Amino acid sequence: MEVRPLGSSGARVRDSKQQPGGPVLAFTEAGWAAFVGGLKNDAFGGSRA
Numbered sequence: 214m215e216v217r218p219l220g221s222s223g224a225r226v227r228d229s230k231q232q233p234g235g236p237v238l239a240f241t242e243a244g245w246a247a248f249v250g251g252l253k254n255d256a257f258g259g260s261r262a
Contacts, residue, residue: 218245 215229224245
């Protein structure tokens with residue numbers, strides 16, 4: 214996974230195994246902050262390896 218932070222424009226995430234030009238998931242700044250906060254608080258119920 215590759216993350217490109219864009220400051221106040223949010224962040225873009227892509228699978229780095231894909232060829233350039235593959236799908237990109239775009240987050241707003243608030244959306245990215247909520248996602249990262251959820252990871253830190255284990256809001257998604259996953260285990261950490």
